[in-house]
Amino acid sequence: MKSHMKQIAFCILLLGLIIVRPAKATGIIYTIDLSKRMASPVYGYLKLGSNATPTGDSLNINNLFFIKNGKPWFPVMGEIHYVRLPEREWEEAILKMKASGIDIIATYVFWNYHEEQQGIFDWTGDRNLRAFAQLCRKHNMYLFLRIGPWCHGEVRYGGFPDWVQQLQGGTRKDNLIYLKYVESFFKEIGKQVQGLLFKDNGPIIGTQIENEYRFNNEKGYAHIMNLKKLAVEAGIDTPYYTATGWPGSNTQQSELIPVWGGYPEAPWSKSTVQLALSENYLFGPLRNDPLIGNDLLGKQEKASMEGYRYPYATAEMGGGNQITYHRRPIITSDDVVAQAYTKTGSGANLLGYYMYHGGSNKIGKHSTLQESRATKYPNDYPILSYDFYSPLGEWGQVRESLRDFKVLHYFLNDFGARLATMHSHFSEQNCSTPSCKDSLRMAVRSSGESGFVFVSNYQRQLEMKDLKNVRFQLKTDEGDTLCFPSKGLTVTKNAQMILPFYMDLNGALLKYATMQPLCVLNNPVPTYVFFSHAPNESELALKAEHIKRLTIGEEIRSPKEGEFILRFSPSESKMIHILMDNGKETNILLITHQEARNSWKIHNGQQDYLCISPDEVIPDSDKLTIHKTGNSVFNFSIYPADGLQLHNTEKQAVLKNQQTAWSSDYQASLPPVDLRLIVKRVKDPNKDQSDHKLLPEDNRLDSVPSTCPGPQYFVNFKPVEGSSYWQVSLPKQTNKSYVSNTFLQLDYTGDTGSLYQEGKLIADDYFAGLPMTYSLNRLNQKRGDLLFQIIPFHKDLKIYFEKGIREKLHDNEAILQHAQVIPQYEITFLFNH
Incomplete structure (x- = not known):
């Protein structure tokens, strides 16, 4: 009770300082009342089709959330x-x-x-x-x-x-x-x-x-x-x-x-x-x-x-x-x-x-x-x-958005x-217009007591600001007021966050965290994975009640005033072990934001694992496949460190393994392949026209505005006035089993790019400022030479580009700046239970 009163006093003091001296204030407390009565689930009135299986699984729904096997989903x-x-x-x-x-x-x-x-x-x-x-x-x-x-x-x-x-x-x-x-x-x-x-x-x-x-x-x-x-x-x-x-x-x-x-x-x-x-x-x-x-x-x-x-x-x-x-x-x-x-x-x-x-x-x-x-x-x-x-x-390529x-x-x-049953609450201090960048964009989803603060400081086509010394004051349905974090957050421009409060971690109560929950590894000792948001110090407040011992590595921590307040650098990865007074054990794994982006959750048999790799990881029931484009050296870590045996199926790979305090770190390297490409300018493209139609033509409007005529290339190759043409002689198909794909990348400027094989259109692109890519796995077996056609860009075309793209284009420009073939390497590991 004493610490609770201090928390309220601290929030009131900060709020008072902001109100009294707004000119000097460097932050703001976002206040949300979570005690407002919200709608309750209503069942039975939505008409479903058959929603149960012979083996007893079921899917259902109410007015608020979906239901799987009787539980919110x-x-x-x-x-x-x-x-x-x-x-x-x-x-x-x-x-x-x-x-x-x-x-x-x-x-x-x-x-x-x-x-x-x-x-x-x-x-x-x-x-x-x-x-x-x-x-x-x-x-x-x-x-x-x-x-x-x-x-x-x-x-x-x-x-x-x-x-x-x-x-x-x-x-x-x-x-x-x-x-x-x-x-x-x-x-x-x-x-x-x-x-x-x-x-x-x-x-x-x-x-x-x-x-x-x-x-x-x-x-x-x-x-x-x-x-x-x-x-x-x-x-x-x-x-x-x-x-x-x-x-x-x-x-x-x-x-x-x-x-x-x-x-x-x-x-x-x-x-x-x-x-x-x-x-x-x-x-x-x-x-x-x-x-x-x-x-x-x-x-x-x-x-x-x-x-x-x-x-x-x-x-x-x-x-x-x-x-x-x-x-x-x-x-x-x-x-x-x-x-x-x-x-x-x-x-x-x-x-x-x-x-x-x-x-x-x-x-x-x-x-x-x-x-x-x-x-x-x-x-x-x-x-x-x-x-x-x-x-x-x-072509199946993994983008940063994934x-x-x-x-x-x-x-x-x-x-x-948990989230599905929680209602959304909005602060009156929230941004209300898309042009707003001086106030935080946030919401809280809560059951009235526990919940998550959602933050997104991003607006497409608007340069956002870093918002400093941000705090949240939440009034729960039991009349408590939670104000956190203690030092205030810096919400950097373009940041997205989910911050938990009053979150149950297998019996331990997380009062709040400035770290985001990533996932749970549901093993005999469950591991809750959280990640940091730089430049903020990572702060976790855990109620000491029912915690018998809390260790970070080999160090035993002691509570203060009934709480464990744990702080770490956002660049640190840490393992916290909690032993409850009823014998329950829980791990909390803290990783960096970049490690979270590179995390891949794997379920193998009765065990969950976390694989951290900058490469493309594809788990399957009995194997783990990893792809890397343009580089034949793979790096990944597996947590937990013990229990998972990986057997490499690629004989040419060199595998190194090192145990750390909480993970197994691997490096695998394959012999690189040399895929040289020959590209020549074609002055007379008429020879690439087919003597007969290979495919139906795409129909065009009889009359189109010259300011926006639409694409001028064809499914059966035809020369177009002013275009440039390039013969692309591909390298021989590699016989290396560990090269799973090869990508042709064409960096060009013009209006459109179109790629032909034996006069047949196989790929196309509207120039927007990025290279054109084509998966050579899509080619038929007659690899042969390809023809790349660039139709020129005209300065009077009514086309929207992102800022800075049109400015780089010149009238009647149709240029191939660079072409290359990029290999995708693959390595596969078999699990050993």
Whole structure:
């Protein structure tokens, strides 16, 4: 009680100093009342499909959160389109997504990929939905199908085959002719997923009906209910059914869960100048992103949440953004990850990303399959590339955003059951406009007593400030006031944080921490992993009650006034061991922020491990695969140090192992390969034209504005006036088994870059300021020479670039600055139990 009174007095004193002397104040206390009575869970009124398995697993839902096997559940969902990847790459893609904390895979089922020609369905090869679902089941990943029938997804006619687009009476309404063909399509999907639904112990747990469809009116609602009825009758029986909340949804119905989204940019906007600052970076009550779909649907209104009856769920949090011809932003990790923090802090209880893994469009039998102005849509997208700046790119490459997302996902995987039941609270001192940078952006999710403070000091296209001496004053529902931290935080510009308070650690009570929870290793002695936020001193306050002994390394610490106050440099890694008076033991592992970004959680048998590596780690059931691009030396650490035996399968690798106080440190090196590339300027490209059409041509508008003409390259190579051409002679295919891939990187300037093999388009790029990359694993077996075409940039083109990009471009410029082939090395270790 004495220390509690001191805490209140300390907070009041600080607050008084700030109020009395505002001109000299260097910080602020953010005050939030957590004692306000919030809504309680309501069960039973949302209509689910079959939601139990023969083995006793169940999925449920209430108005606040999702439920798995009777316990609150915070799902993390990532989108990948199986038809946009070669079938041979699916398994690795699924494993990479799983390794980054994704537990539900979402995918569109594009109608025109499966019934391009009326009455002839194709579910083979890269279109084999059933095989993809079986791989999800193999790796214990849930699957959410977005079946449309209209999907959008930047696909031609939103996924409608051309013949459907031309149906008499129109589409996307209760036209009996249209519904007859939808019924046929849904029945085909039903056949593909038979035996793979959740009720059959399968992975498929959800179905999204339609997309970007207004059903807050009588006709719209009747149509979307008819679509759901057709799906159920076709055998698509899943625990969850969803529909996009935008552009207008009926929020009183009980058949479909509205899902929301938010993107860092709007490349579909008609504008070719910098957009207004986005509200998606602000904490606040649930709302939709008014820019989603405004290319097709016009101005969107913010959603009304009065009487909202569903968990706040997202399906299209931007994992990136796909660029268009007229708008070419560069999306960074902070651009996307900051939104995930703000939406989670604001109450989201399902994080769903679009896209999480990029891909490549296919060429159809009768047309290209990308969205284009030739199909009367507002935007021209690349013919092939659908990279989306995703955490996993078009070629499966790991981006920095995956590492930052992974930090958040691991937290949600292990602490989401607590978080899901917590309500969001907002301070009146919070930033309320996107241009604000003098006040903190924060929210608290709390059950009234314990909880987490969410902070995100980021706004795309705005230079933020470091905010110093930040403290939080929280009034709990028991009347207590918690003020922390003792020395105040420096929240650096662009920082994102989650800070716990009154958190139970296996019986020990963490009063607060300036470190962020990463994950739990659920071993016989559980390990709670936290990471620091530089430049702040890492501070943990633990209640001494029931703690018999606390040691840091070999040093025994003693409490003071009933608490352990532990402080460390943000660059330190430490192991804390707690012994409770009831005999329970707990470890707390403290690591740096960079180590957290490089952490990969592994579950092997009955044991959890943490692998810390700057490389790309892909755990599987009995092995650990590590990729490294451009360098053949691997470094990684494994915690706990004992119990895991790794047997290297690559005979040419040299492996070194060193034991530290709390981990095993490994270094593995492979012989580097020399992949020399020969590039020559081609003066006469006519010889590269095919004598016959290899593929259907992409259709173009007969007349296009010269200020924004759209892409001028073709699926069958044709010379374009003013372009430059380059013959790319590839190195011989390496016979080294440890080289898992090779990437061709082309650093160029111009309007577009297009790569051809034997006159056939195999990759394309809209220049935005970054090099173009192509996975040589995608080549057919005739490797041969490739032709790279650069169409010149013209200074009068109406195109949006990030700051500094246009200024570097010259009129009629089409230059290849540099080309190289970069190897990806792979090493695999087998676990020994």
